Amino acid sequence: MTAPILRVEDLHVRFSMSGGSLFGSSRHMLHAVNGVTFSLAKGECLSIVGESGCGKTTTALTILGLQQPTEGTISYRGQPFTGPNAPTRMQRAKAVQMVFQDPYASLNPRQTVRKSLSAPLRLHGITAASEIEARIEVMLKNVGLTPEQANRYPHEFSGGQRQRIGIARALILEPEIVVLDEPVSALDLSIRAQIINLLLDLKEQLSLSYLMISHDLSVVEHMSDRVLVMYFGEVVESGGWQQIFQTPAHPYTRRLIAAIPNVDDRISTPPNPKSRDLIVLKNAEFGTDTRVTPDVFRPPSQSKLIEIAEQHWVRISSV
Amino acid sequence: MTQPLLDIRNLHLGLRLGRDLHPLLNDISFQIMPGEAYGLVGESGSGKSITSLAVMGLLRKPLSVSGGEIIFKDRNLLTLPKREMRRLRGKNVAMIFQEPMTALNPLSTVGRQIAEMFILHQGKNWREARRLAVDSLARVRVPNPERRVNDYPHQMSGGLRQRVMIAIALACDPDLLIADEPTTALDVTVQAEVLKLIKDLCAERQTAVLFISHDLGVIAAVCQRVGVMYAGCLVEENSTDRLFSDPQHPYTRGLLGALPRLGGRLENGRQRLVDIDSIITDRSILTKTRCIAPRIKEGSTP
Numbered sequence: 256m257t258a259p260i261l262r263v264e265d266l267h268v269r270f271s272m273s274g275g276s277l278f279g280s281s282r283h284m285l286h287a288v289n290g291v292t293f294s295l296a297k298g299e300c301l302s303i304v305g306e307s308g309c310g311k312t313t314t315a316l317t318i319l320g321l322q323q324p325t326e327g328t329i330s331y332r333g334q335p336f337t338g339p340n341a342p343t344r345m346q347r348a349k350a351v352q353m354v355f356q357d358p359y360a361s362l363n364p365r366q367t368v369r370k371s372l373s374a375p376l377r378l379h380g381i382t383a384a385s386e387i388e389a390r391i392e393v394m395l396k397n398v399g400l401t402p403e404q405a406n407r408y409p410h411e412f413s414g415g416q417r418q419r420i421g422i423a424r425a426l427i428l429e430p431e432i433v434v435l436d437e438p439v440s441a442l443d444l445s446i447r448a449q450i451i452n453l454l455l456d457l458k459e460q461l462s463l464s465y466l467m468i469s470h471d472l473s474v475v476e477h478m479s480d481r482v483l484v485m486y487f488g489e490v491v492e493s494g495g496w497q498q499i500f501q502t503p504a505h506p507y508t509r510r511l512i513a514a515i516p517n518v519d520d521r522i523s524t525p526p527n528p529k530s531r532d533l534i535v536l537k538n539a540e541f542g543t544d545t546r547v548t549p550d551v552f553r554p555p556s557q558s559k560l561i562e563i564a565e566q567h568w569v570r571i572s573s574v
Numbered sequence: 575m576t577q578p579l580l581d582i583r584n585l586h587l588g589l590r591l592g593r594d595l596h597p598l599l600n601d602i603s604f605q606i607m608p609g610e611a612y613g614l615v616g617e618s619g620s621g622k623s624i625t626s627l628a629v630m631g632l633l634r635k636p637l638s639v640s641g642g643e644i645i646f647k648d649r650n651l652l653t654l655p656k657r658e659m660r661r662l663r664g665k666n667v668a669m670i671f672q673e674p675m676t677a678l679n680p681l682s683t684v685g686r687q688i689a690e691m692f693i694l695h696q697g698k699n700w701r702e703a704r705r706l707a708v709d710s711l712a713r714v715r716v717p718n719p720e721r722r723v724n725d726y727p728h729q730m731s732g733g734l735r736q737r738v739m740i741a742i743a744l745a746c747d748p749d750l751l752i753a754d755e756p757t758t759a760l761d762v763t764v765q766a767e768v769l770k771l772i773k774d775l776c777a778e779r780q781t782a783v784l785f786i787s788h789d790l791g792v793i794a795a796v797c798q799r800v801g802v803m804y805a806g807c808l809v810e811e812n813s814t815d816r817l818f819s820d821p822q823h824p825y826t827r828g829l830l831g832a833l834p835r836l837g838g839r840l841e842n843g844r845q846r847l848v849d850i851d852s853i854i855t856d857r858s859i860l861t862k863t864r865c866i867a868p869r870i871k872e873g874s875t876p
Contacts, residue, residue, distance in 0.1 A: 306761045306762070306763055306764075307761050443617050443618045443788070444617055444788045444789075444829070444832065444833065445617045445828075445829070445832060447832065447833070447847075448831075448832035448833070448847035448848060448849055449849050451834065451847055452846060452847055452849065455844070470761060470762050471762075472762070472836060473791075473833065473834045473835055473836045473838075474834055476834065476836055476837075476838075476839050477834030477838070477839055477844060477847075478834075478844075496839070497841070500836070500837070500839075510763065511762065511763065512836070513766075514762045514763045514765065514766035515762060515766075515791060515836050516765075516766070516769065516789065516791035516792045516794060516795035516796075517791050517794070517795075517835065517836050517837070518790050518791050518794045518818050518830070518833075518835060519818075519835060519836070519837060519838075
């Protein structure tokens with residue numbers, strides 16, 4: 256394991272929700288992210304899973320600098336990524352980029368592919384037309400498109416090709432970290448495989464680090480090295496992909512895995528049988544009853560993460 | 575041998591532009607028995623949704639049926655007068671759509687939208703219908719149905735809205751429920767609940783289901799029989815167990831290999847996913863009688 260290039264420590268994001276009347280306002284806080292800590296190594300794919308509203312996107316946005324953390328620090332290669340010494344947006348863009356969920360909404364319909372890809376290069380001081388051209392050509396080949404397609408507009412491409420353009424745009428500045436926000440969930444099933452294969456190939460080729468946000472656990476299992484399970488703003492379990500998928504400890508993780516409709520459940524002999532129910536701790540010890548929705552307007556109850564196996568952490572109640 | 579509830583025979587359907595007819599569905603035939611859950615699976619543009627719209631009689635120009643029969647309870651739905659069809663729709667055949675937010679009327683309460691079903695099809699008055707609406711909400715396990723009945727769709731979460739859709743669809747105890755990707759817009763945990771609800775309620779009342787999805791896992795969880803569609807053709811049909819354990823058609827095999835499966839990753843590395851070519855770009859293959867183009871390179875998995 257190489258040294259982490261990105262470190263997120265005790266990250267909190269709170270949104271103030273002002274509700275009130277003429278006679279004074281009552282302010283309360285929405286606790287979106289509560290004490291999330293993790294690190295990302297070079298060439299690693301870390302996935303954050305959880306249901307909508309659990310804070311996974313907010314966590315990713317703070318890393319991109321699109322959301323200010325209320326508390327906590329993020330550092331990139333030892334340099335602070337937040338606070339007074341934080342890099343500017345331009346500097347940050349060279350380190351972290353994002354691939355969006357919906358390739359139909361995330362490309363400017365009025366810009367040709369060439370324009371979309373050359374704008375970030377120009378903004379970052381590469382002005383020589385020949386170099387821009389060369390880099391676009393290489394990038395398009397990398398993502399499986401042809402250089403001639405650079406003159407086209409987004410509407411001339413299919414969904415899968417658009418997502419390839421989205422990936423090319425994220426990679427054109429050669430960032431080390433790519434945030435993938437549900438990269439395949441908007442795509443048709445026959446195209447998903449291609450994009451997943453492409454993302455894995457590029458990760459190898461360019462030794463990229465991925466931070467993937469997803470609720471599709473089968474994709475997560477296929478792509479990730481490590482997995483972070485979030486539930487209402489907190490990390491409830493984290494570990495290597497085998498630990499999370501083969502020996503899930505937290506009841507929420509187990510519920511999430513059990514909720515996935517699986518083709519193999521119908522086949523009498525699954526090709527790769529694995530035990531899914533290793534009971535490490537009693538349910539009561541987790542403190543959080545995952546069947547009851549926690550109140551996001553209250554500070555979370557006392558709990559802590561304990562290490563149950565090497566690098567396999569699970570949250571239990573500390574009261 | 576019981577008689578099928580829905581019998582689609584050699585259905586041809588196309589897009590009529592001027593004098594030309596561009597075929598979209600090619601010779602689709604399948605049957606659904608009373609109380610059976612039948613799944614249609616395939617990628618976007620394969621014709622799954624159009625098939626269901628044809629059953630509901632909701633095709634609009636320029637789409638038109640160019641041949642075949644849709645027999646529902648001994649009646650050919652394609653030749654049924656519009657008036658009769660309207661009476662049937664909602665009462666005998668009901669439908670759940672993918673996006674509950676766009677399918678529900680944002681300007682009226684969910685209670686009113688459920689109550690309409692009882693007024694239109696059972697001749698109840700508003701007072702009775704409202705009471706029945708509360709019962710319907712309770713049946714789809716919406717907590718606090720007496721209070722929720724006055725909510726507008728925007729006040730509900732995605733899962734609750736989909737439950738309301740199910741309540742509307744099942745209000746009049748239909749014989750056939752068409753579910754067009756009912757859980758695609760939902761979270762996994764909510765999806766599991768909604769699927770269980772559809773499964774339980776339909777088993778309880780012996781409602782047959784035509785379940786359309788591109789998620790093979792969802793289909794496997796709900797359906798007894800599955801038909802695989804590709805480019806407007808039904809390329810394979812089998813019982814769910816057989817289809818997934820022993821797929822015959824190369825396209826079905828490609829589909830199964832293209833999706834990462836839970837528990838499918840090996841310790842020492844990933845199996846590369848099978849690459850099915852992107853979308854159906856060549857419309858001309860549809861005009862040929864044999865629509866099964868060898869799009870998948872067999873043995874392309876390393």
